[in-house]
Amino acid sequence: MSELFDAVDALVASRSALPPPEERKRLRTAHGLTIDEVAAALKVRRATVSGWESGKTEPRPPEREAYARLLEKLAELYPATSAAEAVAQAAPVAAPAAFTSTPVSARAQALSQGPAPETAAMAAHESTRTTPVAAAPATAPRGVRTTRPSSASRRPAARKAAPADTPQGGADPRFENGPLAVIDVTDGQVRAYCVGGLLLDVPAKSLPALVDWTLREARLGQPKLSGPGKDADPLLVLTGAALERYGLPTALTEEERLAGRLPEGHKVIKQLVRAQWQLTKRGFGPWARIYRPAHGSERACVQLCIPAWNALDTRHWGEAGQLPAAELARLLGTYASRVMTPRGSPAVTGLELMTALHPPTRASEPDADGKRHSAHNPGSLGKDPVDCAPCEAPDGHPLLADLPRFHVRGPAEKLFEEAYDWARPLTDDECLHRHLVGIDVNMAFAAGANGLIVGLGAPTHVQAPAFDPKLPGSWLVDLSHVGLSRVRSGKEWVGLEGALLPSPFTPKGERPQGPAWYATPTVAYAVELGYDVAPIEAWVRYENGRYLDGWYNRLRDAYLATMADLGVAADLSPEDFLAAMEGYRQRDPQLATVVSAIKATVKGGLGKLRERPRGEGWRPGEPWRALSRATWRPDIRAAVISRTRVNMHRKVVKHAAFTGQYPVAVLSDCAVYAVDGTSPLDFLPYREGRPLPGGFRLGVNPGLVKWEGTQSVLWGEGVREQFQAPELNLARYIKDGTVTGQDNGE
Template sequence: MSELFEAVDALVASRAPLPSAEERKRLRQAHGLTLDDVAGALKVRRATVSGWESVKKPVEPRGPEREAYARLLSKLAELYPAPAAVPGPVSAMLTAEPAPAERTLPTGPVSDAVRVVAPEPENTRTATPAPATSPKPPTSATPPGQATRRPARTAGSTSPSRRPGVKRTAPPGRPADGTDPRFENGPLAVVDVEDGQVLAYCTGGLVLDVPAKSIPALVEWTLKEAGLGQPRLSGPGKDADPLLVLTEAALQRYGLPVTLTDEERLAGRIQESHKVVKQLTRTDWKLTKRGFGPWARIYRPAQGSERTCVQLCIPSWHALDTRHWGAAAQLPPADLARVLGVYASRVMTPRGSTAVTGLELMTALHPPTRASEPDADGKRHSEHNPGSLGKDPVDCAPCEAPDGHPLLADLPRFHVRGPGEKLFEEAYDWARPLTDAECTRRHLVGIDVNMAFAAGANGLIVGLGAPTHVKRPVFDPKLPGAWLVDLSHVDLSRVKAGKDTWVELDAGLLPSPFTPNGDRPEGPAWYATPTVAYAVELGYDVRPIEAYVRYENGRYLDGWYNRLRDAYLATMADLGVRADMEPADFLAAMNGYREHDPQLAIVVSAIKATVKGGLGKLRERPRGEGWRPGEPWRALSRPTWRPDIRAAVISRTRINLHRKIVKHAAFTGQYPVAILSDCVVYATDGTSPLDFLPYRDGKPLPGGFKLGVNPGLVKWEGTQEVLWGEGVREQFDAPELNLARYIKDGTVTDTDTGE
């Protein structure tokens, strides 16, 4: 009989309506659970749980996960019943616009004070009152030196709207909202001036009154009273310094220029004689070698574990590159705080440009040192953190060195290194003329690989230490390094597709996987490990002449990839594009997803730029005047200056793409007409990727292209007519003009073609 009762209970649970998306989120947060906590317990992805809580477009769980999720919500509802309406007088007190003398709030610990915020856009943090605690009434004054909390104003608002939030319960030792109590007000604040009052717009809609009258006082206030910062991303790491974003009004208030002069812009800083720099010097604050620029760092030498550094971001000095941050610099303070706050919570607090932040994220996840075990005297010491790049830079191999590197100082001045001297692993830039059959097609359709370089980094074994030079080595696909080997014998007209299976292809319609321009190599050349391993995978022998290999190695980029992947997928899910969508639904969701929430679309752009920029920083070239070839430049002193890691990621990304192209060609007989980095163009009669990508019963070709939002899957890039492509090539007399560069909107300029 008990089995029958259990079956009935399961049947009822499978049909019982679940709480609303808002209630699901409230219950989770009331118990101090993160999205990752719930996802781990139910064995689903984080983005799936986020979709269940999406207010604008909630996703209903299905199958056994629904029963488990319903049980979780039921248990939480017993612990945290829905709050009752606040009685009349108290309700009026919390919702009515106060008189001027009543605008301040108690400023003890946040859990003991009413936290007043503006209604947030959906899919952001929501503060919901729990019934067990009553808010304290506002007081008429704030103790001197303490921060005053105000409601935020967002774009289009004329007066602050208020919503009370009170203390929520959480497991012992864990803050109710999962944040570190030291950083109760979030990682950053946008500082603005309104009606003569300096305000700090924080994440979550919170606004603080700022009493500081100067930049040194602002730094002191930030470190001692603002409650800003972000916990470390790994055990041996360091907490993130608080970030202040200064609006134009704030710059004027604190005596800084709204814009930089041409001279200052080229130097990347204001002059050391500026009065604000002198103020900092007089009060014993220091600036880094980069000076007071768009991303200034103001600090004092560390005293124990005390935080003594604040970073400034100045949008009007072009701190937020429009190529990556769009129009973020023009957003109202509350909206800018939201954009940067989402990025900070999902990636990390910005440390500079997206490229700088991408590189800093690697170090934050794998700090170079850690505390040792206690010695005989009970003391701990700093030691190398296994799996990191260490604290000291290592020399690259000569073949890995870019032109102008000190290792190449003895080369003749105008010597041009060929493939036998230089490792040249770069992304594709290849195109070919259309065949007669392709000219009869109606359209050119471009597909683009999502987060291609991030996917290339996933699971990749890279060197951690210095290279070792080896003569006549036996190739090892698991050993990272650079290999001098002749791959000119690899024939793409016949390649291995299985243990004993070979397929015939039209090699004339395929790019070589071994060169960025797609040309077949003519002799020995330097290649990264993934490129040589692919030649073996295609069924051909390789016999390296020499190599620079790294015996100390590991999957250094895995945590970096996971962090950025999760940030990308979570933000795309907030924009209505989920990982579990069917191909047609995915294409529909991608059409106009940026208009769904333009601010979150900015975050997506910044996340993608963080991937590419961070990898680019691994081989940063000299910048500024005064450098001469053969001399060292600043980036060489970093342990994260690692051109070998960059080369390995690009090599693997290009090989991943070529492997899919070969699978597609072998199965469909279709070949690409142009490739640019992670974009591939095919000639087809239809206008959609679904018109030429093979799907059977909703399943894609194994090992081929698959539509979806996950890194490594593809999306639609653009469609143009075949006649457009032929016309452009004829107009510029360029039969192999790379049409992938223009497939998105069809615009071609003289600058692009070199005319």
């Protein structure tokens, strides 16, 4: 009989109930698990788990029962939203609309769905149409005004991100008016311009009252990005008129600008204190946070953005700070919906996005009393900072306090993984070509982060280790024997003119002279090229994972969705892609600004991983504020830069091996070639529309390339002769050909 029972149990296990594929992925990511971790636990390949989550394959016994048990446990921790919520979250949303002041007597609870034109540029010229609304519940806030376009065409379901101006909040009634509002004053009336064409009357007479109104009535904010995370606080953007209305200066004095805040005795700060509101340590500056201590899970916090105080740096946001309130709400709302609600500069937001996707803690399993406690969230960096390895520490770090004052660390003491800045003189043959053409890798550093295994915990020091390309860390190894005249490309050995190529191991492209510290991707590339490596010592991180995958995916989707709105789709032919890129910024300057901000979020966020001390009073050897963050991780920054540089070199080698063409300059993600034509299509080896495998490929996706600029060979030689610099990096100026003395340090 027991054999029959066993057979029945096996039959039941073979059909263990499983949630749909999209729910499987949601549960895994909600718990902070990577595909690799699930695969290791179930003793299957990574591709197997990926297939289960995509719906391409279904698990079989005995893994099916174990997988079903895992998902069941996760579902208890992270219950799914209701069916109605799921439908609401997936529903198409309104396209950009102009703001009007048509009054509505009650809150709109049944706003019609709006049209989504094929490009945002078309929407900017459409007239606004008011729509009927249903009666509001008794708890509706006062003074709501709303206009949204009526229902018409919708975007294809294949879109990975919502169209620009998507009203945020979806099924969550707490945030039905979106993540942010621009506060402005028109004809004496204070109004809040929200995303999606919503306009709210603001009754608040003071700043404390404005904060209170925001939290009690405005229904602003953004749902958390990860299961154990926190909802985003509402963001208020104050125009110059709003600053005057609430007693704030429209410009900071020079002293206040240098301090980055208003003085503590300012009358508005006193108003906040009397109302029992508090400011964070950075005080009342361009990005101010006003809060009261949280009670349990309830947060009471509002963030302010003040463009007049340079909150929106023109390097990343262009002229956004000068836009009318309605247009600024559209621009920032698009960024917030696709990336996250800004928390400061794009760099600060990029770092905050990492934490939002991998919160340091989560609720534990219930204890004996049925209570849950805060526990470490697997896959995160945790809440406490860890010391870096001595070789990873930047100059002035407390770990280096015992070094002599004027000691300069060499390659054998300091990890120096930076982006390329390499150039060489043109050969006689290259001088006979007519043009220099630059190609630029899209979102190069984001692509470098994709799939990268990085350390999650503290480093461990090991002597004479065997190199493991899957183990993140810093390795002291001599790569001076690695030449570029003969390298392995794929399974074949190829001969190259090594003198015409930069070394993949140093930012300046110089060949190493002896032992030096390298991140794992750099050493792994030496092995890939066909050379043996023998590390002398290493600082490795046994606790590791693909921490940046979710970060990359969100920023990639934001970038691609915005570029699609600008008419540059991901499925264009090389010719159509180059044509679509012509003048794309002029089609919708606001969305073009969003693209720039997304790019700055990538680079700035990675830069923040090794933030240096700022302000007066710091001395070498003393700690600085950034060291107290768990996200101060110079090793992760080094690994991303290392992989990005290696990715560029791999493409350069593939191109040289196939075409015999070598770059004359490489600057970070831009490479310049001497050719006869003026277009990338004149030298990139496409055959029947197919690119060289592993080489440069035209397209909008991260890791693919676009045209950067074309100048004449005579221009390049003339510039180098003018500045008496035969190895001047022409990639820096290839875009428009403008070279100034300041660019060269003069």
